[in-house]
Amino acid sequence: MSGSQIDPSLFTNLDAQSQQEVARFLEAETSKSKVQMSIHQYTDMCFKKCVKKIDSSDLNSGEQQCLQTCLDRFLDTNISIVKL
Template sequence: MSAAGIPQLDEASKKELEVFLEQEQSKAKLQASIHELTNTSQADIRIIASELGWNTCITGSISSKFSKSEAQCLENCVDRFLDSSLFIVKQIESQKQQL
């Protein structure tokens, strides 16, 4: 449909078209936000998590093998990172479904 055909629509159709366009614009904004968040946040979170995990867990000198406490600490950090990532994905999915 061309823009010239819009004035020929009845008021109900114009309103329906207006609502549809607003919804599509909202979806586009959300998708752009998701794209931005997933591209920057995941990279940032990985860096922060790895630095925090390493700085928190590796307390002794570096050797060929982690100590039992270092390995457990790193495992906990990875688990928290995965839980956080899953939480973020679920929140984004929830927001997307609300549109």
């Protein structure tokens, strides 16, 4: 992203308390963004597994069920591996 980069001198012009507030704000937004990026990854993965045909703009019940199960089993896989 080259368009609107943050000017570092802006940050150093802030008083200590405001610097801390901005840092905390950045941290909170970054962690929200991490969750969103995970959802992008899961959607990509599960959409490939569950949606094979486009003949409507709605998900049928089978596809919905599949997406749900896909996410649950992926997270279970991750948890099992971490616990090993």
